[in-house]
Amino acid sequence: MADLDGWIWMDGELVPWRDAQVHVLTHTLHYGMGVFEGIRAYNTDRGPAIFRLPEHVRRLFDSAKILGMSLPWSQDEVIEACRAAVRENGLESGYIRPMAFYGAESMGLRADNLQTHLIVAAWSWGSYMGEENMERGIRVRTSSFTRHHVNIAMCRAKANGQYINSMMALQEAVACGYDEALLLDPEGFVAEGSGENFFLIRDGVIHTPELHSALAGVTRDAIMTLAREAGYEVRERRITRDEVYVCDEAFFTGTAAEVTPIRELDGRVIGEGRRGPITTDIQSRFFALVEGRADAHHEWLTPVA
Ligand code: PMP
Structure with a gap:
């Protein structure tokens, strides 16, 4: 998955897919405190369209609120990031993965001095359970x-x-x-x-x-x-x-x-x-x-x- 062409939206910028890296001391990697979404885009007569995008983004913000993570973006900005991830990767349809996570700014369960980072990746994905x-x-x-x-x-x-x-x-x-x-x-x-x-x-x-x-x-x-x-x-x-x-x-x-x-x-x-x-x-x-x-x-x- 890491070795693909394309772009990943990362903290406000589109970065080349292979360069979208984090440090091994990324807090969420250690304790699992992060929130994410899974969203699909479908190929329609009017071009690729994302199914219930505002509802998914709202759930991402609800998830963050429940965990006490503050997200330094608006829901509209995340909606635009999801659209950009599909568009800039030239996808007709596919799966979109926004994820908010704590960075490597510090360690420990107090979660002091941590920044919330956000990525949005998108890739082509068929039937999850197999077509047949x-x-x-x-x-x-x-x-x-x-x-x-x-x-x-x-x-x-x-x-x-x-x-x-x-x-x-x-x-x-x-x-x-x-x-x-x-x-x-x-x-x-x-x-x-x-x-x-x-x-x-x-x-x-x-x-x-x-x-x-x-x-x-x-x-x-x-x-x-x-x-x-x-x-x-x-x-x-x-x-x-x-x-x-x-x-x-x-x-x-x-x-x-x-x-x-x-x-x-x-x-x-x-x-x-x-x-x-x-x-x-x-x-x-x-x-x-x-x-x-x-x-x-x-x-x-x-x-x-
Ligand atoms: N339950 C769990 C545990 C899930 O991970 C998902 C997938 N997000 C669902 C239910 C179905 O949710 P949705 O229809 O929003 O994808």
Whole structure:
């Protein structure tokens, strides 16, 4: 990843990709206190457009506030940095990664005399779970790792250190031959995937866990809106693991995962064992929207040019 042509926006300037370096004593590298975003740009008829950019930037600022990090930029400046990162790298579509972190100005947990730095990188990135899995669906395993308790990690923050838990869960699932992990909250209810929100469908009704241990996904919000506009009933509530075993359909949502069907949990086949009809409908509505082919929600697409 480091050895690429292109530009990275770093503290207000576009620097050559290979020169976007930090010192080994970078504070966030040691303690994990940083915040980041994952955003996608899609190729539309009107050129590359970024999906729900202001909402992602707002979440970045919310995450920083939760962690007590001050960001010396405005949300508008970060929005412009994201647009520049896509434009200057000549991308038609791709993934955008803003990250705010503490520098190498000092060490120690007091975090005295530290500066907050911000980078925005953007690169070309296809389907996170593989193109064929967008239709076939993925195999998921309930994780032995519990998702964060709300007073241990601040779950509204998309913070770097939280992803230790995500990575351990995903690595365990992959080592056991599965594609993704389903994490339960400290009380045993379904929380989310390692980097995705979770939905299930039973008797035509769409259900998703409340936001306690799960991240407030921007895609989750878009899917709930689209589903309700399409006439589906959507309920946010506590969901148990065995409800997932007996649901008709299930899927994950996220910037990287988009809308990924789930065909199996813990060796139990979900529904017909492939992408179900409601998942197919929701997925196609989602792609029509992000690719600028839908008549609604043009406000969710920010052109890059
Ligand atoms: N949960 C976690 C833990 C995530 O990392 C992500 C990806 N940001 C999501 C859910 C989905 O959020 P979004 O739709 O905003 O990408």
